[in-house]
Amino acid sequence: MAAWDKKILWAVMLVLTDGVQMKIRSSRDDGEFKRGEAVTLNCSAAICTIHQLEVTWFRDGHALSETGPALHLSYLTAEDSGNYTCGLKRNIRTLSVPYSLHVEQGGGNPGGGGNLPLIVGLVVGVLLVLFAVILVVKR
Template structure:
């Protein structure tokens, strides 16, 4: 088809689509990091009938995502509902009723393009391609960096800081892994909040996409000053607590000994008293016996 004929065909398609209310709602331009996954939320208005023949029942028979301007049948599609050879990196999350959402995983440089959605029906007069499409930008993961809520990396004990894993793309929806001196941290997400800093928080921090370790950022050096005054105070408190504990333990032991001695003393008094009473009773009984014999 000549270029002029293609333009005429395209203009006619636009006019017909506008007359029938057919349209595709694309998201704003999408920016993704190489190796990451992005989702393109999309919706479309399926055709219902033809103006000059309202008795014709329109049915969507094919949907496709492609990279060329017209997205015709001969176009190389990134997804085609009628194809068995779709690239698994492109996952169609929509349907043929109004949802045309597309998910792209493991972004590559060839995905840096404009994608358009096409609807094919059982009547060529209602087949259309949505314009203008959605622009996808792919950036190198090496552009990832860590930004701090403080200008410098010097902190004092007890302070707090938030580290943000950033790039020129928005990554608020991505799972981010954090590392300190090469060891993985349990926290995930684009922001890492560290509260009440201590010397053990010092180190080189890096971040990257959780599913792609090749996206690690440049290291961010964080140093927490070991405040000697605070450390001395804490050591003094610890020693005081140790002394208090020792004294308390000694007092408890002394109290136990005193209680034991008091108990033994009481028992001894009871035993002696019992013996005296018993001997007194025996003497009285003996005296009474002697008097009876006289």
């Protein structure tokens, strides 16, 4: 018996028709996030799970560079807000229903950096007043 006779070759073909709807599931139930948080969006089809297929992600209709069944967004900012969809790379008719993600613009920064401009302005103002006082006293 030849060596190739002992090998079993498996081929899997997935055919998605126009009626198949892709879905996005989030690692959190709601689409409301604070700046600095993270989220993972998972793309799946109702009839099967997607492991090795080429999935394309879109935000507000524009293709993202990330591919694959999961989209991980870390340290969210307001620029990440939008409507996310996914679909099979070679079949644009498989686009999912949009997942709306909203990131609050203010607060939510674990380091408290939301107040940084105010603090810097206050420090600069105090330094300017001190400098002015020193100039007046020296005269």
